[in-house]
Amino acid sequence: MSPQAYRHIHKKHPASAIISSHFDGALIARTLQFLKIRPLRGSSRKGARQVLLQAFKSIKSGEEVLITPDGPKGPRHSMSDGAVGIALKSKLPIFVMNFTAQNYWQLGSWDRFVIPKPFTQIDFYMQSLSLEGLAHEEAKAYLASKMLAHTIG
Numbered sequence: 287m288s289p290q291a292y293r294h295i296h297k298k299h300p301a302s303a304i305i306s307s308h309f310d311g312a313l314i315a316r317t318l319q320f321l322k323i324r325p326l327r328g329s330s331r332k333g334a335r336q337v338l339l340q341a342f343k344s345i346k347s348g349e350e351v352l353i354t355p356d357g358p359k360g361p362r363h364s365m366s367d368g369a370v371g372i373a374l375k376s377k378l379p380i381f382v383m384n385f386t387a388q389n390y391w392q393l394g395s396w397d398r399f400v401i402p403k404p405f406t407q408i409d410f411y412m413q414s415l416s417l418e419g420l421a422h423e424e425a426k427a428y429l430a431s432k433m434l435a436h437t438i439g
Contacts, residue, residue: 288354288383288385289303289318289321289323290321291383291385292323292352292383293321293322293323295412299350300324300347300348300349301323301324301349301350301351301352302324302340302341302349302350302351302352303318303323303324303325303326303351303352304326304328304337304341304351304352304353304354304368305325305327306327306328306332307332307333308332311327315327323352324349326340326341326351328340334368337368338368338371338372341368341372342372342375342376345372345376345378350381351372353372355369355429361396364430365426365427369429370417370422370426370429371422373425374420374422374425377418379414379415379417380414380415380429381412381413381414381415382412382413382414382415382429382432382433383410383411383412384410384435384436384437385408385409385410385411385436386408386409386411386436386437386438387402387403387406387407387408387438388406388407388408389402389403389406390402390403390406390438392438398438400438409436411435411436413432415428415429417429
């Protein structure tokens with residue numbers, strides 16, 4: 287839901303997103319291209335250095351960079367270093383987006399992926415957070431607590 291919501295809020299703003307270089311990431315990358323969000327392929331386990339350099343180039347060119355913080359394999363609700371590192375180094379705020387749905391299906395996958403049922407009410411939660419002045423681990427814990435505030439089971 288987040289890329290669609292992002293594109294709804296930021297209709298024309300240039301954006302890119304860090305996406306896993308695995309097969310499932312290719313499916314997501316194609317979907318993002320449909321939404322005019324440029325995929326940056328890589329993850330903390332494969333191509334981390336290259337994708338971080340791409341992210342900083344994207345930021346310098348005026349794009350916003352979208353990141354799923356628990357990465358492609360989890361563990362669920364863990365905070366990877368990428369989002370925090372990029373925010374601290376670039377001195378930019380992080381825009382946290384999450385949603386809850388009244389009725390949904392929840393997959394049995396490691397991430398317990400949520401699919402809202404048709405015609406259900408969806409509530410989006412968005413907040414801009416500054417990590418300025420925080421140490422890396424402190425920023426990571428702060429961001430994780432804010433992201434978990436509006437999470438389904």
